[in-house]
Amino acid sequence: MDSPASKDAELTSGPPDARRLTRFFLPLAVQAASQSLCYPLVAMVATRGPGGPLDLAGLAQSNTVLFFLGMFAISLVPTGMVFARTREGYRQFYRMSLAAGLCASVAQGFLCLPGVSHLLFGRLIGLPPSIEAPAQITLLASIPLQLLFFSRIPYFVVMYLGQATGIASLATIGRVALTALLSPLFCLAELVGPVWAVVALTVPVGLEALVSWAFARPFLRNQPSTPQHAPRLSELFWFNLPLTMGGYFLSLSTIFLAGIIARAPEPERMIPVYYLALGLASPVAFASSRMQTIVLAFPPADRYRQQTLRFAAAAGFVLGLLPLVFILPGPAEFYYVRLQNLNPGDLEWVRQTAAVLVLLPLAVALRGQSEGLAAWLKKPLIVLCGHAVFLLTTSAAGILALSAGVPGCLIGAASLPLGSLASSATMRLALKRHRV
Numbered sequence: 001m002d003s004p005a006s007k008d009a010e011l012t013s014g015p016p017d018a019r020r021l022t023r024f025f026l027p028l029a030v031q032a033a034s035q036s037l038c039y040p041l042v043a044m045v046a047t048r049g050p051g052g053p054l055d056l057a058g059l060a061q062s063n064t065v066l067f068f069l070g071m072f073a074i075s076l077v078p079t080g081m082v083f084a085r086t087r088e089g090y091r092q093f094y095r096m097s098l099a100a101g102l103c104a105s106v107a108q109g110f111l112c113l114p115g116v117s118h119l120l121f122g123r124l125i126g127l128p129p130s131i132e133a134p135a136q137i138t139l140l141a142s143i144p145l146q147l148l149f150f151s152r153i154p155y156f157v158v159m160y161l162g163q164a165t166g167i168a169s170l171a172t173i174g175r176v177a178l179t180a181l182l183s184p185l186f187c188l189a190e191l192v193g194p195v196w197a198v199v200a201l202t203v204p205v206g207l208e209a210l211v212s213w214a215f216a217r218p219f220l221r222n223q224p225s226t227p228q229h230a231p232r233l234s235e236l237f238w239f240n241l242p243l244t245m246g247g248y249f250l251s252l253s254t255i256f257l258a259g260i261i262a263r264a265p266e267p268e269r270m271i272p273v274y275y276l277a278l279g280l281a282s283p284v285a286f287a288s289s290r291m292q293t294i295v296l297a298f299p300p301a302d303r304y305r306q307q308t309l310r311f312a313a314a315a316g317f318v319l320g321l322l323p324l325v326f327i328l329p330g331p332a333e334f335y336y337v338r339l340q341n342l343n344p345g346d347l348e349w350v351r352q353t354a355a356v357l358v359l360l361p362l363a364v365a366l367r368g369q370s371e372g373l374a375a376w377l378k379k380p381l382i383v384l385c386g387h388a389v390f391l392l393t394t395s396a397a398g399i400l401a402l403s404a405g406v407p408g409c410l411i412g413a414a415s416l417p418l419g420s421l422a423s424s425a426t427m428r429l430a431l432k433r434h435r436v
Contacts, residue, residue, distance in 0.1 A: 021311045024165055025294055029287035029319070031169035034176040038204065039063065040279040040340075041176070041183045042197040047341040049193030051134060053272035056340070058134025059194045060275040061127060064254050065120070065135075066142050069108050071247035072100040072240070073150050078375040079240040080157030081296045087223045088230030094154045096236050101150025105143050112140040125255060126262040131271065134194040141198040148205045155209075155216035160293060162219040171215060175208035242380035246387030253394040257415055260398040261408040270408030273346050276336060277353035277413065280326055281360050284319040288365035291315070295372025308369050316365030320358045327351040349409050356413035363420035370427035379431075386427035394419035 039060075049055040076097055084093040111120055117139065121132045159168035182200045186192060191199075261271055291312045298308070326335050327350070336342040336350055367386070374382040397415040406414075 017307065018311060018314075021294060021298075021307070024163075024297065025290065025311070025315065027165040027169040028290040028293055029315075031165075031172040032287040032290050033283040034169070034172045035283075035286065037176055037283045038179045038201060039282070041179045042200045043276070043279060044339050044341075045183050045186045045192050045200050046134075046194045046197035048187055049134075049196075051130060051194075052341055053276075053343075054130045054268065055134045055194045055197075057271045057275055058127075058131045058136075059138045059197055060279075061121065061125065061131065061135040061258060062139040062142060064251070064258065065111065065139055066108065066146055068248065068251035068255065069104045069111075070146055070149050071251050072104060072244045073097075073153050075240055075243035075247045076100070076153045077157060077160075078243060078292060078296060078372075079236055080154065081160060081293070082239065082375065082378070083231045083236050084154070084157055085161055085223070086229070087220075087225045088227055090154065090158060090220065090223060092231055092233050092236055093157070096233060096240070097150055097153050101147050104150065105146050108139065108143050108146055112136070112143075125259045127258075128262075128268055130268065138194045138198050141195050142202070145198065145202045145205060148202065148209050152205075152209045152212050155212035158216050158219045158223070159212075160297065162222075163297070164215075164219065167215050168212070171208045171211040174211060175204040178204040178207060239378070239380055242384040243375070246380075246384040249384075249387040249391040253391045253419060254416075256391075256395050257398050257412045260395075260402050261411055264402055264406075264408030264411060267408060269343075269346060270349070272342070273349045274353060274409040274412050276340055276342060277323075277350050277357060277409065280323040281354065281357040284322050284361045285364045288312075288316045288319055288361040289368045291365050291368035292372040292375065295369060296376055305369075305373055308372070309366075312365040312369040313362065316362035319361040319365070323354055324358060327354045349407070353409045353413045356410060357416075359417040360413075360420070363417040363424070367420040367424040367427075370424045370431070373431055374427055377431075382427050382430045385430060386423040389426040390419040390423035393422040 043056050043059075046056040046059045047053050051058070076093075080090075080093050080097075084090040111117060114136075117136045118132070121127050121135045122129070127135060156168055159165070179200060182203065186196055186200055258271070261267065261274060264270060291308065294311070295305075295308050325331055332347060332351065333344070336347060337344050342350065367390075370386065371383050374380065374386075394415040397418050398411050401411040401414065
C-alpha cells in the first residue's frame with residue numbers, strides 16, 4: 001500500500017493540469033484558511049469581555065503588529081523551499097528561523113513598554129483609548145505566540161518539499177479543532193476578554209508545532225546529504241531579506257489603513273465592523289496566497305506559468321464567494337450578532353464591507369502567482385518592488401477615500417484588493433522585462 005507521502009508526491013509528477021493543481025492546492029488552502037479561521041473563533045472570547053467589540057478591535061490591532069514583526073516567518077517558506085532541500089541546507093534554514101523568531105520576540109517585548117506602546121497605538125495609529133488599552137495588553141500576552149509561529153515553519157517547509165501537503169495540513173486542522181473547542185468552553189467558564197482570547201490562540205498553536213515536528217521527522221530522515229553544496233547562512237539571509245522587506249510593506253500597509261480608518265467618522269463603530277468582515281475574508285485570502293507555493297512546487301515554473309495563472313484566477317474567484325454566505329439573512333444574524341456580539345444596527349455595514357471584500361482573494365491569488373514566479377527565478381527584488389507598490393497603492397487609495405468621505409469600513413475593504421492587483425501587475429511587468 002502506498003504511503004500518504006508517496007501519494008502526495010504523485011500529484012506533482014507530471015504537468016500541472018487543473019486536476020493535479022486542485023489536489024495539491026486543496027490541503028494548502030485548508031491549512032492556510034484554517035490558520036486564519038482561528039481568529040474569528042476566538043473573537044467570541046474577546047467580544048464577551050467588558051469592552052465588547054472594542055476589545056476585539058484592540059486584539060485585531062495587536063495581531064496586526066504581531067504579524068508585522070513576524071513577517072520574516074512568512075517569507076521563510078519560499079526561502080526554505082529553495083534552499084532547505086538537503087540536510088545541510090535544512091540545518092542552516094533551521095538556525096535562521098530560530099534566530100529570526102528570537103529577534104521578533106525581543107522587538108515585540110520592546111513595543112510593549114508603556115511609553116512605546118502608547119506611542120504606537122495611541123499616537124501613530126491613532127486608536128481611541130477604549131481600543132488602545134486591549135491592544136496594549138494583548139500585544140504583551142502574545143509574545144509566546146510569536147515564538148511558536150516561527151517554530152513551526154521548518155517543519156512545514158520540509159513536508160512541502162516532500163510533496164506532503166495533506167499531511168502538513170493535519171496539524172493545522174487539529175489546531176483549529178482545538179481552538180473551536182476551547183473558545184466556547186472559555187465563554188461558558190466566563191474566561192472572557194482579550195487576554196483569554198490570546199490564551200485560546202496560543203495553546204492550540206503550541207500543540208500544532210509539536211505535532212508538526214512529529215510529522216516532519218520521516219521527511220527529515222530521508223533528506224539527501226550534499227556537504228559539498230551546503231548553502232551558506234549568509235546566502236539564505238540575503239535571499240530572504242528582500243522577501244522579508246516586501247512582507248513588511250504588506251503588513252505596514254494594514255497598519256496605515258487602520259490609522260486612516262481611525263481618522264474617518266465613527267471609528268469606534270467602523271473599526272469593529274471592518275475587522276469582523278475582514279475576519280472571514282482573511283482566511284480565504286490567505287489560502288489564495290498559497291499560489292506562491294504552487295508555483296514553487298511545479299518546476300520549472302516558467303513552463304507552467306499559464307496553467308498556474310489560470311488556476312489562480314479560478315481559485316481566487318471561487319474562494320472570494322465563500323464568505324458571502326455569512327451576509328445572507330439567518331447566517332448573518334447568527335454569526336455577527338449572536339456569536340460576535342455586533343450591534344444589529346451595524347449589520348448592513350458589515351454586509352456592504354463583505355461585498356467589497358469579495359475581490360480580495362482573487363487579487364491575492366494573482367499576486368501570489370507572480371510572487372512564485374519571481375522566487376523560482378531567484379529574483380526576490382522583483383517581489384520587493386511589487387510589495388512596495390502594494391504599500392503605495394493601498395495608502396494612496398485609503399487617503400483618497402478618506403478625503404472623499406467614504407465610510408471607514410469600506411476604505412480598507414476597497415484599498416486591499418487594489419493594492420494586490422497593482423502589486424501583481426508590477427511584478428509581471430518586471431518579469432516580462434526580464435524576458436520571463
